[in-house]
Amino acid sequence: MQIARTPLLQSTEYGLYCEHGDFFVDPWRPVERAVITHAHSDHLAWGCSHYLLAKAGFAVARARLARDASVDTLEYGEPLQIGGVRISLHPAGHILGSAQIRLQHMGRVWVVSGDYKLEPDPTCASFEPVPCHVFISECTFGLPIYRWPTPDSVFQQILDWWKDNHANGRASLLYGYSLGKAQRLIAGVAKTAQESQSSLPGSIHTHGAIEPLNECYRSSGVELPPTTRVSQADKSMDWSKALVVAPPSAHGTPWTRQFGPSSSAFASGWMRIRGTRRRRAVDRGFVLSDHVDWPGLMAAIDATGAETIYLTHGYTHAAARWLSERGLDAQTLATRYQGERDEAEPPPAEPPAPMTQTLDQPIPGPDDEGFR
Numbered sequence: 001m002q003i004a005r006t007p008l009l010q011s012t013e014y015g016l017y018c019e020h021g022d023f024f025v026d027p028w029r030p031v032e033r034a035v036i037t038h039a040h041s042d043h044l045a046w047g048c049s050h051y052l053l054a055k056a057g058f059a060v061a062r063a064r065l066a067r068d069a070s071v072d073t074l075e076y077g078e079p080l081q082i083g084g085v086r087i088s089l090h091p092a093g094h095i096l097g098s099a100q101i102r103l104q105h106m107g108r109v110w111v112v113s114g115d116y117k118l119e120p121d122p123t124c125a126s127f128e129p130v131p132c133h134v135f136i137s138e139c140t141f142g143l144p145i146y147r148w149p150t151p152d153s154v155f156q157q158i159l160d161w162w163k164d165n166h167a168n169g170r171a172s173l174l175y176g177y178s179l180g181k182a183q184r185l186i187a188g189v190a191k192t193a194q195e196s197q198s199s200l201p202g203s204i205h206t207h208g209a210i211e212p213l214n215e216c217y218r219s220s221g222v223e224l225p226p227t228t229r230v231s232q233a234d235k236s237m238d239w240s241k242a243l244v245v246a247p248p249s250a251h252g253t254p255w256t257r258q259f260g261p262s263s264s265a266f267a268s269g270w271m272r273i274r275g276t277r278r279r280r281a282v283d284r285g286f287v288l289s290d291h292v293d294w295p296g297l298m299a300a301i302d303a304t305g306a307e308t309i310y311l312t313h314g315y316t317h318a319a320a321r322w323l324s325e326r327g328l329d330a331q332t333l334a335t336r337y338q339g340e341r342d343e344a345e346p347p348p349a350e351p352p353a354p355m356t357q358t359l360d361q362p363i364p365g366p367d368d369e370g371f372r
């Protein structure tokens with residue numbers, strides 16, 4: 001009997017390709033068929049002929065694709081046979097609709113994590129470990145120094161900062177990535193106030209890049225407190241009461257002058273590192289990430305029971321070395337995913353730098369030496 005000798009996914013110049021099903025996973029260039037983990041731009045390429053993604057993420061993906069893009073969806077856990085591959089999507093806990101992609105072929109199971117986190121998030125389904133033979137994991141914060149405080153404690157800090165600003169006559173300008181982080185911030189602050197039975201100091205306002213995504217979340221059934229676009233606020237608005245949520249790219253622009261005296265803050269995993277807040281020239285930094293931290297990364301890898309781990313985007317070499325020293329078959333895999341870079345930095349003006357690892361080498365698979 002002929003045994004399939006091709007690995008389930010191969011790295012190509014277009015992205016991760018599944019030959020047995022003739023589709024790509026999160027391609028970075030337009031392809032015929034794309035299976036998508038989530039709607040952040042480094043995972044959702046424009047111009048593909050056909051997309052498959054989790055139903056919960058349909059509205060946000062639709063908002064980011066061409067009007068006539070062909071998009072099919074699957075419920076979490078719902079199987080679909082594509083060619084010789086059984087495919088299913090499982091919650092990744094990263095943003096609304098984010099999914100891990102499970103691929104099964106001839107008894108072998110591969111899982112592509114996309115971006116993920118383990119902490120609870122009221123705006124999306126929680127991460128579920130998926131047992132597999134091969135796990136392709138993000139590694140954005142793959143160093144032991146990255147450990148997240150509990151989200152509840154961070155939301156309490158944000159609420160206290162907002163109250164303090166109000167008491168001192170300053171508007172509160174809070175920066176976070178417009179898809180996912182902004183909605184998590186808005187929902188989290190409101191929930192924390194509700195649970196501590198304290199009232200919000202004032203109303204929540206949003207930058208124009210964020211409010212349409214809030215609407216996508218609401219239309220998908222996610223509960224968010226009322227928010228108003230800054231441009232639609234009353235002319236007599238007292239901004240010292242307001243929490244204004246905006247993407248990081250708005251920081252330092254003339255747009256911020258309309259609020260008068262203000263305090264600025266970033267919410268990002270990078271705020272864990274001393275000096276980042278100062279470099280970003282903000283008054284406060286809140287450590288809140290939609291990516292897995294170091295202990296979470298190790299726990300997630302362990303929970304899959306995977307024999308082989310490929311680490312993409314982030315501190316891949318350090319994490320691979322750590323895992324290898326503990327007897328696991330862990331390797332790095334170059335991709336064009338950017339992780340949380342776009343949450344804390346302005347978008348790059350130039351296309352991403354050339355890859356340091358060639359992309360035309362197939363990922364070693366079940367039949368390759370390293371796998372055993």
Ligand SMILES: [Zn+2]
Nearest residue numbers: 038040094115
């Ligand atoms: Zn992402």
